[in-house]
Amino acid sequence: MAGHSKWANIQHRKGKADKARSKLFSKLSKEITIAAKMGLPDPAMNPRLRLAVNNARAASMPKDNIQRAIDKGSGADGANYETLRYEGFAPGGVGLIIECSTDNRNRASADVRATLTKNGGNMAETGAVSFGFENVGEIVYPLSAGGEDDVMEAAIEAGASDVVSDGDGHIIYTARSDLAEVASRLEGRFKVEPTSTNLIWKPVNTVAVEGEDADRLMKVLDLLDDLDDVQNVYGNYELSEAEMARLAG
16 A cells, blocks of 8 residues: 555544544644635635635544634634644655644744654755655545546546556546546536545655554554644555555554
């Protein structure tokens, strides 16, 4: 399995379900707030907000929570978040791209740096890691959306650049600029709604990680995910099925 946002979708990491759900809702709320602040508070007129709201609904986030996040972003006293991207290396030589949304740049930078350096990793200069990734759109559908050929045909007709189907679901990739349009064209085409629709960093090549390096990598990923300012973490790691089973056990 390639180490990008699909890792979050599988969610096989250890931890209590309620804690993971709370963290997910917090990140989704922040994205809704940021999207509402950057544009109109109406999802129909704000593509980024529409995607954020759709992701929240797919995660079964309550309507009241969604509306509160929109109201927070559209209000004059809403938090002033800025989006930051950090690059670094984790155990096993894995390259990481860490996206943050924060109202305190110094805190975000210090927390990310400390988490990496204290756990066998280090920060990197901008571009040192990202050159090995593609910034693309990703739309994830569950297997119940339809057969592989049907999903492939519909996605390509909608303007997607690639489709990968496996035992976990269907992953549709788009050019960065085409994400919102492709997602809109696919609405209603399948039996179910997408699990997530996001811009992601997709690794061009992956690094196989196992054993102690895999254990240390998972620890770093979990610690980064626990940071309030961190929204997404992408890595170019690859775990074999046997290694995933070991980590999940």
